[in-house]
Amino acid sequence: MSLSLINKRPLIWAHRGGRSLAPENTLAAVRKAKEAGADGWELDVQVTKDGEIILLHDLNLLRSTNASVHPVFAVNPPALPWRFALEEIKQLSANVFPRRFCPPKYKRQPWRDLPENLPDDLRIPTLVEALKLSRELDMWINVEIKDLSKAVPGSLGGKIVEKVLGIIREQSMDDQVVVSSFNHDYVRRSKEIAPHILTGVLTEHNFDGDPLEAARKAGADAWHPGFRFLTEEKVKAVREAGVAVNPYTVNEVEDMQRLTKWGVTGLVTDYPQNI
Template sequence: MSLSLINERPLIWAHRGGRSLAAENTLAAVRKAKETGADGWELDVQVTKDGEVILLHDLNLLRSTNASVHPLFIGNPPALPWRFSLTEIKELSADVFPRRFCPPKYIEQPWRELPENLPSDLRIPTLIEALKVSRDLDMWINVEIKDLSKAVPNSLAGDIVEKVLGVIRAQSMDDQVVVSSFNHDYVRRSKEVAPHILTGVLTEHKYAGDPLEAARIANADAWHPGFRYLTEDKVKAAREAGLAINPYTVNEVEDMKRLTKWGVTGLVTDYPQNA
């Protein structure tokens, strides 16, 4: 892939695969995002009991899967992904929409009643599966490593950065990936282990620190800020510092236009079809 993070126009990143199009962090979502013309997608990763890297945003399985009604998970609370093997997690349906994205058919036929032969594209994917689909679709992939430092035993999560980078390298996807995290130590470690793989520091909307200094310390290539407190001056400063800047989660067309005018290099959105 020959794309650069800095282009004549902002790259369009489908947030969690484009969760207005299909269930978040599923392969079904990213396939639909590609159809809209998205350049890449953002996803979240963490680990299972047997050390597999999977796509999941929350630190439990309740909101975005049918774990709350699945016998295995009801009988073994709480529904924390690191307490289950990949084989067990693959039994779940991930075909769950947040209410504001929920299509009418899901109101008529709740996700808990979906058939057991649900396609693999609507189950929780592994990072390996996500990388392979991204390669087939010729899309960028922004791998956000969830901050597991206080939520998961160190025996499982202590080497999460190395696990993620190992999967990326094994798939020969080094030049198609950005590794990002709110845990800036993860970002710094990623750059130490694999200097050639692009990285980005994530910051909350009201981040109290200096994001450019955080990016410098982590040796990051990009800054991924919450867009609501972004200003034109901050965008200019980031660009002058040589950083790509990919704000999230930009869902309104007017916000997309304003940020594009300011000079952002990418837009992370739930609605790639509107970008």
């Protein structure tokens, strides 16, 4: 596989696994995204106290899990992933929808009184589990490494790029992975360690710099911009230079159609079922 168009259409990336379909960054989400026709999925990784790599978007556990009411975490704030071991984090339920995606059956926050036998696909996964499922489903996986350079003390955050790449190699997923980050030093380091693994530089919606320069400095294969202020001219210039363009988070059909006409190579969306 490559980061090129498939059948003259962009690759469809399910954002955080497809968080309109199931709770974000869970294995349940990616299974549903595959059923909906996604080519791949985007996830976020961080590190635990014992050095394990887990899927989590926020720098704390409060929004996307039941940490605020779980006895282990409620009595030991703050609920930061790097303060707890994987065994403790695996006790949490990740069966939590963001309010705007929440189906009617979730309105009563059922995770507050879930039984102990909560399915594994509704707990916080490890990167190993995510890669294994991606291989099983034959899906691309975009591993966004959260910027831990200021948030996590000591060597825990400092070696996250090496840890992520080591896991990717161990799982023989080198050719189905894109490593991306808003921390472009992480992207550059990834390319230095594993030149054959594809990488992408993430930029904010209001990014006003030169995307080709940002990609060049990091040695990146792709540009992952916020789509709101993206222009056709920028997309074409980057594509003509041989760099892929995978904008996020594109949820409206009209935006998807416009960006497809402009020639983007991928679309990151919460709604893979709408494409």
